Amino acid sequence: MIRFDNISKRYPEGRDALQSxxxxxxxxxxxxxxxxxxxxxxxxxxxxxxxxxxxxGQLFLDGENLTRTGKRKIPLVRRKIGMIFQNYxxxxxxxxxxNVALPLVIAGHRHQDIGRRVRAALDKVGLLDKERALPITxxxxxxxxxxxxxxxxxxxxxxxxxxxxxxxxxxxxxxxMRLFEEFNRVGVTVxxxxxxxxxxxxxxxxxxxxxxxxxxxxxxxxxx
Amino acid sequence: MKLPAPLRVYLLRHAQVALSxxxxxxxxxxxxxxxxxxIGIALALPxxxxxxxxxxxxxxxxxxxxxxxxxxxRHDVSIEQAEALxxxxxxxxxxxxxRLITPQxxxxxxxxxxxxxxxxxxxxxNPLPAVLAVKPAASAxxxxxxxxxxxxxxALPQVELAQLDLQWVKRFNALVTIVQxxxxxxxxxxxLAVLLITGxxxxxxxxxxxxxxxxxxxxxxxxxxxxxxxLYSGLWYGFGGALLAALLLALAFLQLNAPxxxxxxxxxxxxxxxxxxxGQWLVLLSSGALLGLxxxxxxxxxxxxxxxxx
Ligand SMILES: Nc1ncnc2c1ncn2[C@@H]1O[C@H](COP(=O)(O)OP(=O)(O)OP(=O)(O)O)[C@@H](O)[C@H]1O
Ligand SMILES: [Mg+2]
Numbered sequence: 120m121i122r123f124d125n126i127s128k129r130y131p132e133g134r135d136a137l138q139s140x141x142x143x144x145x146x147x148x149x150x151x152x153x154x155x156x157x158x159x160x161x162x163x164x165x166x167x168x169x170x171x172x173x174x175x176g177q178l179f180l181d182g183e184n185l186t187r188t189g190k191r192k193i194p195l196v197r198r199k200i201g202m203i204f205q206n207y208x209x210x211x212x213x214x215x216x217x218n219v220a221l222p223l224v225i226a227g228h229r230h231q232d233i234g235r236r237v238r239a240a241l242d243k244v245g246l247l248d249k250e251r252a253l254p255i256t257x258x259x260x261x262x263x264x265x266x267x268x269x270x271x272x273x274x275x276x277x278x279x280x281x282x283x284x285x286x287x288x289x290x291x292x293x294x295x296m297r298l299f300e301e302f303n304r305v306g307v308t309v310x311x312x313x314x315x316x317x318x319x320x321x322x323x324x325x326x327x328x329x330x331x332x333x334x335x336x337x338x339x340x341x342x343x
Numbered sequence: 344m345k346l347p348a349p350l351r352v353y354l355l356r357h358a359q360v361a362l363s364x365x366x367x368x369x370x371x372x373x374x375x376x377x378x379x380x381x382i383g384i385a386l387a388l389p390x391x392x393x394x395x396x397x398x399x400x401x402x403x404x405x406x407x408x409x410x411x412x413x414x415x416x417r418h419d420v421s422i423e424q425a426e427a428l429x430x431x432x433x434x435x436x437x438x439x440x441x442r443l444i445t446p447q448x449x450x451x452x453x454x455x456x457x458x459x460x461x462x463x464x465x466x467x468x469n470p471l472p473a474v475l476a477v478k479p480a481a482s483a484x485x486x487x488x489x490x491x492x493x494x495x496x497x498a499l500p501q502v503e504l505a506q507l508d509l510q511w512v513k514r515f516n517a518l519v520t521i522v523q524x525x526x527x528x529x530x531x532x533x534x535l536a537v538l539l540i541t542g543x544x545x546x547x548x549x550x551x552x553x554x555x556x557x558x559x560x561x562x563x564x565x566x567x568x569x570x571x572x573x574l575y576s577g578l579w580y581g582f583g584g585a586l587l588a589a590l591l592l593a594l595a596f597l598q599l600n601a602p603x604x605x606x607x608x609x610x611x612x613x614x615x616x617x618x619x620x621x622g623q624w625l626v627l628l629s630s631g632a633l634l635g636l637x638x639x640x641x642x643x644x645x646x647x648x649x650x651x652x653x
Binding site: 210227 | 555563
């Protein structure tokens with residue numbers, strides 16, 4: 120699903136955020152991305168969603184070489200990815216329903232289709248009764264779940280999450296991780312950047328460990 | 344007729360965006376109305392001036408009918424001599440038609456039109472000369488040929504004064520033409536102003552919705568998808584402005600129509616103010632909408648590309 124081939128990323132002013140990172144995350148896998156603050160976790164996820172461009176190396180998503188993707192093709196790449204952000208990135212002047220519907224509206228789905236799919240996604244994250252609410256009236260955990268519903272509503276083959284449990288209490292964090300495992304069970308490839316070492320150790324999925332831009336254990340994925 | 348499905352979906356999506364853009368403007372009525380009002384005034388100004396000169400031109404053409412010459416004959420020329428002169432001039436190729444107005448006829452006409460009937464009775468003698476009204480042939484209606492004809496007629500011994508009538512119509516028309524040029528220049532400047540107004544309004548709107556633009560880009564929106572609502576906003580601003588301009592014109596027309604009709608009545612003229620015809624209304628509305636769209640297009644092109652999610 121995702122293949123990094125000697126990827127390096129240097130921000131215009133700053134040292135290298137990633138240095139010669141290589142790994143292969145097969146389709147249908149679930150893995151965590153760990154490392155200290157500033158190790159390059161967010162950078163790695165951003166490269167996959169083409170929010171940043173690699174300085175060197177080759178990057179493949181679903182067989183497509185992203186280093187060659189033109190500006191006009193970027194939206195099509197992003198539609199294959201469900202992105203979940205630590206700070207949720209919801210539209211605060213729209214209802215929960217409208218927020219979750221956005222990827223479907225962008226992709227041009229039919230009206231009836233949108234209603235059905237949005238409710239299915241909200242049902243999965245347990246927020247069916249909140250569809251008319253504004254995000255501002257929801258708790259942090261609920262907002263995060265709205266973000267997850269939005270990420271999965273158009274059934275993307277890949278889910279990327281950057282610190283999805285950063286602001287949540289342990290119990291909620293566990294619930295959210297279980298949600299990701301559920302998606303993974305139906306075939307979605309999942310990559311989650313997280314600090315929460317205790318939690319992810321208990322879940323037992325492979326961990327990609329970043330340290331100062333270097334990937335310490337690329338072999339962890341190919342072993343399984 | 345049934346449209347092919349992709350086209351139907353495309354049109355439906357455009358209609359949805361157009362409506363939701365309109366709804367967004369409607370939800371901030373004061374701000375939207377102010378922008379539309381500024382555009383409306385900018386459009387009403389040249390349109391109003393155009394209507395004004397158009398009416399002046401109509402007024403001028405009512406009195407025109409080609410250049411006419413009046414030959415005021417000397418007082419000592421008798422009616423018979425005047426008739427003879429008329430017969431002679433009738434054979435000139437430069438002259439199409441001649442009409443003799445005897446002093447009696449002139450006085451009667453004056454009496455009727457001026458309302459000075461009783462006062463004129465005091466005069467012992469008719470002070471008015473006999474007049475030959477000359478309609479030049481088409482070959483002699485150009486300014487220089489008409490002037491040459493006037494000189495030849497002036498040289499006749501029976502003629503006291505040859506006067507090229509309604510020369511002012513020509514001057515007036517020349518003046519109107521100049522004013523119309525000025526209106527074109529003004530229109531161009533005000534069109535530019537409309538572009539700047541919509542462009543700036545859309546720029547602010549883009550800034551206000553920066554977060555929303557970033558998020559939609561983040562989840563795979565194309566440039567066209569993000570542009571569309573802003574382009575429709577510009578279109579609505581321009582169209583709304585043009586509607587207001589039309590309203591302003593109609594109000595001004597209502598204010599002026601009755602007094603002008605009254606004034607025309609005093610001059611025994613059937614002149615009526617003329618506003619715009621159907622085609623011209625459409626030009627006003629569509630140029631407003633088009634200017635709004637172009638203004639939005641420029642703003643969108645300059646400011647949307649700089650917003651990238653990070
Ligand atoms: N836009 C940017 N411009 C310049 N440098 C950046 C930018 N974004 C990140 N960096 C730098 O790149 C390095 C990696 O940052 P990154 O955000 O990927 O770390 P991280 O592992 O996600 O950290 P955290 O756990 O704190 O979120 C850091 O040294 C950071 O300062
Ligand atoms: Mg980070």
